[in-house]
Amino acid sequence: MLSLEDVLAARERVDAVARRTPLEYSHTFSEITGASVHLKLETFQRTGSFKxxxxxxxxxxxxxxxxxxxxxxxxxxxxxxxxxxxxxxxxxxxxxxxxxxxxxxxxxxxxxxxxxxxxxxxxxxxxxxxxxxxxxxxxxxxVHAFDDELVMAGQGTIGLEIAEQCPEVDTVVVPIGGGGLIAGVATALKGRLDDVRVVGVQAEGASSAAESLRKGSPQELASVDTIADGIAVRSVGERTFPVIRERVDEVVTVSDEEIAVAVTKLLERSKTLVEGAGAVPLAATLERAFDYEPDETVVPLLSGGNIDMNTMTTVVMRGLVEMGRYLKIRTELKDRPGSLERLVEVVADANANIFAIRHDRTSRDIAVNAAEVEVDLETHGHEHAAEIVASLEEHGYEVDVLA
Structure with a gap:
């Protein structure tokens, strides 16, 4: 099985090419969670990820x-x-x-x-x-992406860095796809620090490691479906599984919606661009997918930042919806002068900002003398979004919430 000595031997080779990435305390996420959250920013690595x-x-x-x-x-x-x-x-x-x-x-x-x-x-x-x-x-x-001891050892050098940068760490949270990263990191951390806990996180739509631990052997999923494409792997590795079973304390899952929120909050609050797979450790921390105590030192390992720009637009928009910061509605108007202006006035009185309006008279689902309108709104939270819908309904509009 992979050993600390394997990781130490890898370090000199890896240091010749890879960067020693920063580990930074986050005031924002510490305040949100009550823990002492330090982000391991492997997003700043060469090629944009730990690989x-x-x-x-x-x-x-x-x-x-x-x-x-x-x-x-x-x-x-x-x-x-x-x-x-x-x-x-x-x-x-x-x-x-x-x-x-x-x-x-x-x-x-x-x-x-x-x-x-x-x-x-x-x-x-x-x-x-x-x-x-x-x-x-x-x-x-x-060169296997994860199921190779030399690859696992190379990834484990992140664990050595965390142990040196934050020796007081209580819990390190690591994404899992095939398991190479967490196998290496857990081996390094358990070999260097006493009483450190390693928590693995998978997307709900690609939870092979969690399923494998439940059943006691590597399991292959029929398919995977998640926005976190970097960990969209059908099966944990044959070589990584025994290491995970022995050295990882817990494996949890998060939803795509929770991942989207984490990506959005990292971008907005920490000015850090992280791909879906890299955001799952923070998602698990924010959602308390695992238990931790107040003031516990938690290090989410943000493993990569290579998110496709088209994907990022979709993910951030989904994150805003989940946070109650974006609302898309549909309603019908009488096709007469001033109808659209009156709708806009109701929205403005509710202190909502309009991103876009789509006005359609040709839909077969409405009366000939009506128009269908979709409105995209910036909102301040779930309560504000609900107030906007309630106000529109009070003014006689039938509202369908689309997002």
């Missing part, structure tokens, strides 16, 4: 023959970039298989780092199957 660590350690240990033949891997995006950069720096050719619908920003970045990208399959598992075919056909070395 460069494990990839660097694996590529650095290739034999001369393996170096000449090159490497291949499968990834939804972050591991792809890590392997591409690590291989390019070492003079090794890399072929990266990514799911067909991988974020465009991650595909483009992988190519810029020097990887030859092959798009195949609907998710990580199908991309991995294609990468294994290339491995066999071209005699390349497969």
């Amino acid at each position: 460069i660590r494990g990839a660097t350690n694996r590529v650095a240990t290739l034999s001369a023959a393996e170096t000449e033949r090159g490497v291949v891997t499968a990834s939804a995006g972050n591991h792809a970039q890590g392997v591409a950069l690590a291989a390019s720096r070492a003079g090794v050719h890399s072929t990266i298989v990514m799911p067909t619908y991988a974020p465009i920003s991650k595909v483009d970045a992988t190519r810029r780092y020097g990887g030859d990208v092959v798009l195949h399959g609907l998710d990580y598992s199908e991309a991995q199957a294609r990468a294994r075919e290339i491995e066999a056909a071209e005699d390349r070395t497969y």
Whole structure:
């Protein structure tokens, strides 16, 4: 099983390429939770995520023959970039298989780092199957995204940094996809600190580790469905599972709505851009998915910031809806002069800001002498949104809340 010595051996190789990322106290999230929250900002890492660590350690240990033949891997995006950069720096050719619908920003970045990208399959598992075919056909070395002790050891160097930067830490919260990150981090932390707790977090739509722990062996999900594409993995690893079972204290799940809120709050309050997978530790902390005491020192590991800009727009909008900061409504107006102005006056009197209005006379679902109107509103919270709807209804409007 992976050991502290493996992580320590990886450190010198990793330090030659990866950055030592900051760990910062958050006044905002400490005030919200009552805990002493320190954010481990792996979002500032080279390639935008922790994956460069494990990839660097694996590529650095290739034999001369393996170096000449090159490497291949499968990834939804972050591991792809890590392997591409690590291989390019070492003079090794890399072929990266990514799911067909991988974020465009991650595909483009992988190519810029020097990887030859092959798009195949609907998710990580199908991309991995294609990468294994290339491995066999071209005699390349497969660099697994998580189920490899050298990769796990490289990721574990984050745990060494946390132990040094925040030795008083009580709980470290870590995202789980296939388990390579948390296996390495837990190994480092348990080897360096006494009484530290490690909590793993998965998205509800990709909870293979949680399911595997319940059943006592690695379980493969039929499908995954989450905005956190970086941890959208059907199965925890065969090698990572025993480490998780032995060294991780608890595994919890969060919903996509909770992830969206965490992404939005990080962007708004901490001015930090974090992808869905990187935000799940904070989501679990904000939602108290695990128990912690007042003033307990909690370190959510924000593992990456490579969010596609189109995806970010959707996620932030969903986060605002969940926070009661955005309201979309639909109603009908009589198709006569002044009807729209009167609707706007009611909304203005309720102190709501209008983002957009869509006015449609052609819908088949309304009377010939009516118009359908959708209004997007900025609101101050759930109570304010409810007051706006109530005010409109008091003025005779039938309101459908769309978001």
